[in-house]
Each structure stands twice: as structure tokens, then as C-alpha cells.
Amino acid sequence: MRSRFFINSAAPSSLLSLVLTISSLPLMHAFSPGLRASDWPHFRGPASSGASMDASIPKDPKVAWSASLPGRGLSSPIVIGEKVFVTASAGPDQQQLQVLCFNAKTGESLWKRQLQATGRTMTYAKTSVAANTPCSDGKHVFALWSSNDLAAFDLDGNLAWLRGLTADYSNASNSLGMASSPVVVGKTVVVVIENDSESYSLGIDAATGKNLWKLERPKAANWSSPVPLPVKNGAPPAVLLQSKNGLLAVNAATGEKLWEHEAAASTMSSSIALSDIVYAPVSGITALSTSNSAEAPQTLWNSRQINPSTISPLLLDEKLFSVNGAGILTMAETKSGDVKWKLRLTGPFSGSPVGAGARIAIINEKALLQIVDSTAPEGALIGQIQLPLNESTKELTLCTPALAGNRIFVRTDSTLWCLSE
Amino acid sequence: MKLPVLLTTLSLAAAPLWAANNAETLIQTLASVGREGDGNEQASAAWKAAVALGPNALGAVLSQTGTGNPVADNWLRLAGNTIVDHALKSGKPLPFGELESFVKKTANNEAARMLAFDLLQQSDSVRAETLQRTLVNDPVQPLRRGAVAHLITAAAALQGDAAKKAYLGALEVVRDEDQTKTVSDALNKLGSPVQLQQHFGFLAKWHVIGPFDNTDRSGFEKVYPPEKEIDLTKSYDGKEKQVQWQPFESKDDYGKLDFNKPLTALKQSTAYAHTTFESATEREAELRLGCKNAWKVWLNGKLLFARDEYHRGQRMDQYKLKCHLRKGRNEILVKCCQNEQTESWTVEWEFQLRVCDSGGTAILPAKLDPNASR
Incomplete structure (x- = not known):
């Protein structure tokens, strides 16, 4: 493993001093001002860590409402205020791309928009074209599909802009399907379109849909999602990209490379970046210190005992949780990586765990939602609910839940579910 | 306007x-x-x-x-x-x-x-x-699909000769792979097998040549002799020895040309396939390709598209390459590269290619097209 720090050779030493000075200031994510703490604005929640500081998870969740979806998908719902948004794809070749908006309290359908795929819609049978979770800056919803169509709507369903990223870059696709979820960092929508052929990541102006930057990336399939990096006061918003070649921190507004950590990172499970530590799916999990903005990150620890497999980890109350495909939930100390307990859940899982307070929620492929008390000495399963699936369509649940208020939102291929106490 | x-x-x-x-x-x-x-x-x-x-x-x-x-x-x-x-x-x-x-x-x-x-x-x-229900002959594939679904449903409710007649009627208008398979399977059971290769318009008769080197996937960009000239009588320096064109016909219902058969199961190799297509008229058309290896396709010496993705999946009509057919003889060249992977799901070294209109209706070569002589 090797870490590199990029700096403009013309940068004055005073800038370095400034960076070092502010490195001790409080850290925060580059959230858009339009977002509230109660929102779940993108894949794995406000900080892309799987956790919500505002929500609570019911111990014994019950169905509050459900809504049939006109298309299939495994993208997660997102929640902005009292609206929940989810994407879907329909038609024989999943050419019909849908964005659906519901009242989060009642499940009432508020609006539906449908466009036609301009890129390739072939995917592995288990996944679908609606695989990427949408994201929001609190004013808009940015929806991306496996066809690399990217659409921005305001919260009332008015189209703000469109992009066809395979129409723009004709060899950008993956015949197994794309799945990386976009994220808004500052005023930039960061999109990972990395594949075996025309592989790149984009910073797109959230206001206009135009490129702010385009980075050529390793020619290799990559389903991991970008995560916002906590920024120190005054520093520009930054985003963390990962690939089979390692981690790359990028200025979200300009695409300028900030630092690089060369190591074989997962191309499926995504990182967590909180405070000044990155927990990356590298050889199990590797913790990297980014406390000194003027230097490349330093490895704090590595643990192969925490193996997130294809699933992304959860950081909750300074504990790291990981579920493998077989259903073993592992809790590790964030300071050392030491594993404290393992709890067998009912798998198999494709979705990632989410958490709030002391509780963790995770849903398996057969739509069994399980609630875990993360503070029990060995972890404890304290509640569960089986959601119905359509056996005739071999329906599965591959999504990661969303949390808002005291509600859990999950989607199966056919239905959006709201669960509460 | x-x-x-x-x-x-x-x-x-x-x-x-x-x-x-x-x-x-x-x-x-x-x-x-x-x-x-x-x-x-x-x-x-x-x-x-x-x-x-x-x-x-x-x-x-x-x-x-x-x-x-x-x-x-x-x-x-x-x-x-x-x-x-x-x-x-x-x-x-x-x-x-x-x-x-x-x-x-x-x-x-x-x-x-x-x-x-x-x-x-x-x-x-x-x-x-x-x-x-009225769009059964519609030139737009997605519009036709719904009407065909009604025909299939109606045929499924019938028995014996009535069913066969209904399915044969559906066969005339069906274009999508899944619907065609449903119709074909039903007709097979009713004793009336369907020539899928001809129905879809897959090109089955080719000349193939190879292997050329594709170590470290370098062969995809390398220009080997078949990209410079098509002379089916010539031989060239191949990966390890002289190679020459040889005829190969796909017997597969879906027209898959499997290079592993004429060239043996090789890795890190590149091969070419060449055929001609007689078009009754000058017209717009689509070459529709399915391939899970890296590939390039030329029509009459013009590169239509190239893609360097390996073993992520293959399906019929995976790539729709818009093209312009000359009246008479058209030359089609396909480059297909096999990489270094050794997993069981990386054995395939093949492609399938058909000529059709934008609605998915097969354009048959002039000699086979019953309308060509009119």
C-alpha cells in the first residue's frame, strides 16, 4: 500500500500552514444547506455511514403503509422532508426509467415521471436497471440508472436537467449492470461511471447538469459509491472515490486530486469517512487517518476479520458493523479494529445495514427485516418482520433501508414499504 | 414547422x-x-x-x-x-x-x-x-409487442390444429426474443418446428481466421492483416504459426459462432470472422450483435463500433449498430478477442450477428428473401 498527497507546487507555504492550523477545527460533511438532519438524502444516509443521528428504529416494526411500484429495482428510497423518492425501471428491456414520489406519512402517490433509457439496459438477471440510489441536495432529486441516464427534478417533479452519460460517452457501460449511487457534495453531483471500457467519474454542476470535471478512471467494473469527505472549516468540499487501484480524494468542485492511497479496494462495498478517519473496504477493513490535510492518509489498522464482502459497513456510536453475505453481523471497535462480537442473522443479504440510536436494521433478500440491539453484550436480535414477496416473479429485496423520523423505508421489487412502531 | x-x-x-x-x-x-x-x-x-x-x-x-x-x-x-x-x-x-x-x-x-x-x-x-391490439404489424418493435402478446394469449387457449394455426399466425409477426421463444416452443410441441436462425436473420456462414496474439489484451488495438485486406486465399503469421481462412458454419439456433470449435479453446487470442451479405436494395439497416468478448465490427471496410469489455454477459441484440447497406454485396468483418481469464464462465469466445430493420424484422439476404425477385 502506498499513499500520495497531491499539492500544487506553486502553493505558498502559508497555505500549508493554514491547512495545518485549521486541521484541528471541528469537522463536518459538505452537506447542502437545503438538507435537514432528519433527511436521508442518499445511499446509506446523511454521512454515507449507514447511520442517522436524528431517526429512531422501532423495536417491533409494523407496516404503516405500502405502495405498489410500477417498475422493479433495488435502489434505496431517499427521504427529504415529508417526501420519499424511489426509482424503478419497467418494460421488457427495462427501458422505461421511473422516478416516483410519495407522501412519507401516508404513502399517497404525489407524482411519477418516466423517461426512456438512452444507454444500455442489459444487466445480470438478479439486479436491475434501477440499481443506483438517487441523491438530493434538499431542493432537487438526482436520479441515476444503470443505463447512465441522469435526471434532475425539483421536489415537485419539475424537470431541472437531463444527461445521457452513455449517449455522451458511448462505451461507458457494464453488461452486468452499473450500480454506483451518486452523491451531492457541495454544489456538485458526483457520479461514478467506472467499467471495463470507457471508465470515468464526473463532477456535475447540480444547477445546470454540465460537467465541472471528468476524471479518467481504472478500466475495471466498479459498483462502489463515492462518499463525501468531512471537510475542515474553510476547506473545499471533497469526495472519496475508490477502485481496484485504491482510494482517491478529490476536490468536489474542481476535480483536483487531493490525496491517493494505493491499495486494492473493493469494487462493491463502499467506504465510510467520518471525523478524520476513513474506513475503507481494503483487505477486510482498513482504517486511515486523514487528520493532517497536508499529508496523505496514514494507516491506523487493518482487520481481515471484518469482511464486508459485497455489503457496505455501518458506523454507529463509534462502533463499526459489517455483515457478510452469509449473514454474520460483526461488531468491531473503531479505534483498533478489534472484533468484539459476531451475531448470526438470517441471510442471505445484498442490502447494507443502517442504524440509529442503539439499533440496527437490515433486510435480507427474502424480505425479512431484522432489528438488532447493538449495545447488547453479544448483540441481540430484538425484532423482525417478514414482508410478503411475489413468489411467481421470484421477487427479491436487495435494497438498503432508509431511516427518517421513527420510520423505516424499504423497497422490494414490486412495493415500497413504510414501517413504524 | x-x-x-x-x-x-x-x-x-x-x-x-x-x-x-x-x-x-x-x-x-x-x-x-x-x-x-x-x-x-x-x-x-x-x-x-x-x-x-x-x-x-x-x-x-x-x-x-x-x-x-x-x-x-x-x-x-x-x-x-x-x-x-x-x-x-x-x-x-x-x-x-x-x-x-x-x-x-x-x-x-x-x-x-x-x-x-x-x-x-x-x-x-x-x-x-x-x-x-391493432398494432400487430407495426414497424416499431415495442408497439408491436403488446399486440403480439394478445395473439400468444389467444393461441394458448386453443388446442390442436387451431392452436397451430394461431401460433403460426403469431410467428409471422413476432419479433422479440422472449415472445419468439414462447411461440417456437409451442409450435415444436405441436409438431411444427421453427427455423429460428432464419426467422431472426442470423448470419451463419462465415470464414474464420486465427488465432492472433491477444496477450495482455493487446490484440484489441493491434491491426492484424484481415483489417487491411480480405483475401480468403491468403495465410498470415498468427500467434504461434501461420494461419489461414477456413469456412465455418454455425448450426446454433441463435447463430452463435463459437471460435473454440474451429480454433480450439484458446486464451489471450484474437480471431476474425468474415461474411458477405447480399442486399436486395440500398437501405438503412441495423447489424445486431451479441458478444461477451471484446469486439470490433466493420461493414464494407468501415468500422461501425468497437468495445473492449470481457465476460460481463451476452444476449441477443445486445448491441444495435445502425448502418447503410449497399445494394448487392456487403462485406462484414468481426474481430473477437479472448482474454486471459480462466474461470469457468470465461470459456466463451463467440458472437452472434444478424441483419434487421429498426423494428427487429430480419432482413434476409437477397437469395433467400422471397421478396427480392419481385
């Missing part, structure tokens, strides 16, 4: 709902968006203004659909989609008859007809369903 011309194009009677005031200007802005978001700001403003016009703007939406690029079509589609959504919620009347007429007129643009059908389905699903 001026309003009278627009109305003529849409085959409309005088309809106040359809009369556009400044809709055309706004809609043209949507149709003009370019690559990489060029024109997005103007389009965003125009979209809101056009949607505010309500159903009055639908005529302009349809007339402009298909005049720009596919992303521009989505701007227009979402305008139409939102206009109908707002009208349904507010109780505003919608031009059902005009939408239906627009769909029926096959001279209208394909994308625009699909949009008109989708808007009709959004606003009056019963009316759309009735219309759909």
Missing part, C-alpha cells in the same frame, strides 16, 4: 386543445439540447413554460420528438408526461383522439409514435389497450 403544416402532419381536425401558441418555440429549445448538457439551462426554462401551456403543447411535443438526439427526446417525453399528469389531476380535457391518430400513422417518427402511445396509456389505459 408552421401550425397548419403541423396540423396536417398530425392528421388533426381543428382542435382548440391542440392549437399551439408559443409552444413550438419552447419545444424546439428542448429538441435542441446537445452533448454533455449543452443547452440545459435554456431547456430547463423552456420545459417549465411548455408544461405550463398544458395539453396545448402536446402537438408541438410530438412533432419535435425524434428530430434531435435521444436525450432531447427525453426532455420532450418528460414534458408530455408531466402535462398529462397535471391535466389528469386538474381535470383538464386531453386530446385522446389526436394521440390515437398520431400513433396510427406509421409515417410519423418512431420515437414520437411511442411517446404518443405512452401518453395515451397514461391518460386512458383502456383506449390504449384497444389500440394496442
Whole structure:
């Protein structure tokens, strides 16, 4: 493993001093001002860590409402205020791309928009074209599909802009399907379109849909999602990209490379970046210190005992949780990586765990939602609910839940579910 | 397009709902968006203004659909989609008859007809369903699909000769792979096997040559002799020895040409396949390819597309390559590269290719096309 720090050779030493000075200031994510703490604005929640500081998870969740979806998908719902948004794809070749908006309290359908795929819609049978979770800056919803169509709507369903990223870059696709979820960092929508052929990541102006930057990336399939990096006061918003070649921190507004950590990172499970530590799916999990903005990150620890497999980890109350495909939930100390307990859940899982307070929620492929008390000495399963699936369509649940208020939102291929106490 | 011309194009009677005031200007802005978001700001403003016009703007939406690029079509589609959504919620009347007429007129643009059908389905699903049953010979594949589904359902309810007759009728019009398989399987059970290779128009008779080197996937970009000349009598320096063209015919129902058969199961190798296609007329067409190896396709010496992805999946019509066929002999060259992977799912070194129109109807070579001699 090797870490590199990029700096403009013309940068004055005073800038370095400034960076070092502010490195001790409080850290925060580059959230858009339009977002509230109660929102779940993108894949794995406000900080892309799987956790919500505002929500609570019911111990014994019950169905509050459900809504049939006109298309299939495994993208997660997102929640902005009292609206929940989810994407879907329909038609024989999943050419019909849908964005659906519901009242989060009642499940009432508020609006539906449908466009036609301009890129390739072939995917592995288990996944679908609606695989990427949408994201929001609190004013808009940015929806991306496996066809690399990217659409921005305001919260009332008015189209703000469109992009066809395979129409723009004709060899950008993956015949197994794309799945990386976009994220808004500052005023930039960061999109990972990395594949075996025309592989790149984009910073797109959230206001206009135009490129702010385009980075050529390793020619290799990559389903991991970008995560916002906590920024120190005054520093520009930054985003963390990962690939089979390692981690790359990028200025979200300009695409300028900030630092690089060369190591074989997962191309499926995504990182967590909180405070000044990155927990990356590298050889199990590797913790990297980014406390000194003027230097490349330093490895704090590595643990192969925490193996997130294809699933992304959860950081909750300074504990790291990981579920493998077989259903073993592992809790590790964030300071050392030491594993404290393992709890067998009912798998198999494709979705990632989410958490709030002391509780963790995770849903398996057969739509069994399980609630875990993360503070029990060995972890404890304290509640569960089986959601119905359509056996005739071999329906599965591959999504990661969303949390808002005291509600859990999950989607199966056919239905959006709201669960509460 | 001026309003009278627009109305003529849409085959409309005088309809106040359809009369556009400044809709055309706004809609043209949507149709003009370019690559990489060029024109997005103007389009965003125009979209809101056009949607505010309500159903009055639908005529302009349809007339402009298909005049720009596919992303521009989505701007227009979402305008139409939102206009109908707002009208349904507010109780505003919608031009059902005009939408239906627009769909029926096959001279209208394909994308625009699909949009008109989708808007009709959004606003009056019963009316759309009735219309759909009449589109059994529609040149637009997605529009035809619904009508064919009704034929298959009807055939499945029959027995014996009546069923066979119904399925044979469906076979005449079916284009999609899944529906064709349903029809073919039923006819096989009824003692009337289907020649799928000919039905789809797969090209089965080829000459192949290889292996050339593809170590470290370098062969994809390397220009080997078949890319410079096609002389089926010549031999060339191959990966390890001299290689020469050899005839190879695919017996696969779906026309898969498996290089592992004539060349043996190799890795890190590149091969070529060449064939000719006699076209009865000069025309627009599509070469539709399925391939899970890196590939390039040339038509009459012109590279149509190249893709360097390995073993991520293959399906029929995976890639639709628009092309222009000459009248008479057309030469097709396919380059297909096998990489270094050794997993069991990386054995395949093959492709399937067919010639068809944009609706998926096979274009048969002139010698086999019963219409060619007319």
C-alpha cells in the first residue's frame, strides 16, 4: 500500500500552514444547506455511514403503509422532508426509467415521471436497471440508472436537467449492470461511471447538469459509491472515490486530486469517512487517518476479520458493523479494529445495514427485516418482520433501508414499504 | 414547422386543445439540447413554460420528438408526461383522439409514435389497450409487442390444429426474443418446428481466421492483416504459426459462432470472422450483435463500433449498430478477442450477428428473401 498527497507546487507555504492550523477545527460533511438532519438524502444516509443521528428504529416494526411500484429495482428510497423518492425501471428491456414520489406519512402517490433509457439496459438477471440510489441536495432529486441516464427534478417533479452519460460517452457501460449511487457534495453531483471500457467519474454542476470535471478512471467494473469527505472549516468540499487501484480524494468542485492511497479496494462495498478517519473496504477493513490535510492518509489498522464482502459497513456510536453475505453481523471497535462480537442473522443479504440510536436494521433478500440491539453484550436480535414477496416473479429485496423520523423505508421489487412502531 | 403544416402532419381536425401558441418555440429549445448538457439551462426554462401551456403543447411535443438526439427526446417525453399528469389531476380535457391518430400513422417518427402511445396509456389505459391490439404489424418493435402478446394469449387457449394455426399466425409477426421463444416452443410441441436462425436473420456462414496474439489484451488495438485486406486465399503469421481462412458454419439456433470449435479453446487470442451479405436494395439497416468478448465490427471496410469489455454477459441484440447497406454485396468483418481469464464462465469466445430493420424484422439476404425477385 502506498499513499500520495497531491499539492500544487506553486502553493505558498502559508497555505500549508493554514491547512495545518485549521486541521484541528471541528469537522463536518459538505452537506447542502437545503438538507435537514432528519433527511436521508442518499445511499446509506446523511454521512454515507449507514447511520442517522436524528431517526429512531422501532423495536417491533409494523407496516404503516405500502405502495405498489410500477417498475422493479433495488435502489434505496431517499427521504427529504415529508417526501420519499424511489426509482424503478419497467418494460421488457427495462427501458422505461421511473422516478416516483410519495407522501412519507401516508404513502399517497404525489407524482411519477418516466423517461426512456438512452444507454444500455442489459444487466445480470438478479439486479436491475434501477440499481443506483438517487441523491438530493434538499431542493432537487438526482436520479441515476444503470443505463447512465441522469435526471434532475425539483421536489415537485419539475424537470431541472437531463444527461445521457452513455449517449455522451458511448462505451461507458457494464453488461452486468452499473450500480454506483451518486452523491451531492457541495454544489456538485458526483457520479461514478467506472467499467471495463470507457471508465470515468464526473463532477456535475447540480444547477445546470454540465460537467465541472471528468476524471479518467481504472478500466475495471466498479459498483462502489463515492462518499463525501468531512471537510475542515474553510476547506473545499471533497469526495472519496475508490477502485481496484485504491482510494482517491478529490476536490468536489474542481476535480483536483487531493490525496491517493494505493491499495486494492473493493469494487462493491463502499467506504465510510467520518471525523478524520476513513474506513475503507481494503483487505477486510482498513482504517486511515486523514487528520493532517497536508499529508496523505496514514494507516491506523487493518482487520481481515471484518469482511464486508459485497455489503457496505455501518458506523454507529463509534462502533463499526459489517455483515457478510452469509449473514454474520460483526461488531468491531473503531479505534483498533478489534472484533468484539459476531451475531448470526438470517441471510442471505445484498442490502447494507443502517442504524440509529442503539439499533440496527437490515433486510435480507427474502424480505425479512431484522432489528438488532447493538449495545447488547453479544448483540441481540430484538425484532423482525417478514414482508410478503411475489413468489411467481421470484421477487427479491436487495435494497438498503432508509431511516427518517421513527420510520423505516424499504423497497422490494414490486412495493415500497413504510414501517413504524 | 408552421401550425397548419403541423396540423396536417398530425392528421388533426381543428382542435382548440391542440392549437399551439408559443409552444413550438419552447419545444424546439428542448429538441435542441446537445452533448454533455449543452443547452440545459435554456431547456430547463423552456420545459417549465411548455408544461405550463398544458395539453396545448402536446402537438408541438410530438412533432419535435425524434428530430434531435435521444436525450432531447427525453426532455420532450418528460414534458408530455408531466402535462398529462397535471391535466389528469386538474381535470383538464386531453386530446385522446389526436394521440390515437398520431400513433396510427406509421409515417410519423418512431420515437414520437411511442411517446404518443405512452401518453395515451397514461391518460386512458383502456383506449390504449384497444389500440394496442391493432398494432400487430407495426414497424416499431415495442408497439408491436403488446399486440403480439394478445395473439400468444389467444393461441394458448386453443388446442390442436387451431392452436397451430394461431401460433403460426403469431410467428409471422413476432419479433422479440422472449415472445419468439414462447411461440417456437409451442409450435415444436405441436409438431411444427421453427427455423429460428432464419426467422431472426442470423448470419451463419462465415470464414474464420486465427488465432492472433491477444496477450495482455493487446490484440484489441493491434491491426492484424484481415483489417487491411480480405483475401480468403491468403495465410498470415498468427500467434504461434501461420494461419489461414477456413469456412465455418454455425448450426446454433441463435447463430452463435463459437471460435473454440474451429480454433480450439484458446486464451489471450484474437480471431476474425468474415461474411458477405447480399442486399436486395440500398437501405438503412441495423447489424445486431451479441458478444461477451471484446469486439470490433466493420461493414464494407468501415468500422461501425468497437468495445473492449470481457465476460460481463451476452444476449441477443445486445448491441444495435445502425448502418447503410449497399445494394448487392456487403462485406462484414468481426474481430473477437479472448482474454486471459480462466474461470469457468470465461470459456466463451463467440458472437452472434444478424441483419434487421429498426423494428427487429430480419432482413434476409437477397437469395433467400422471397421478396427480392419481385
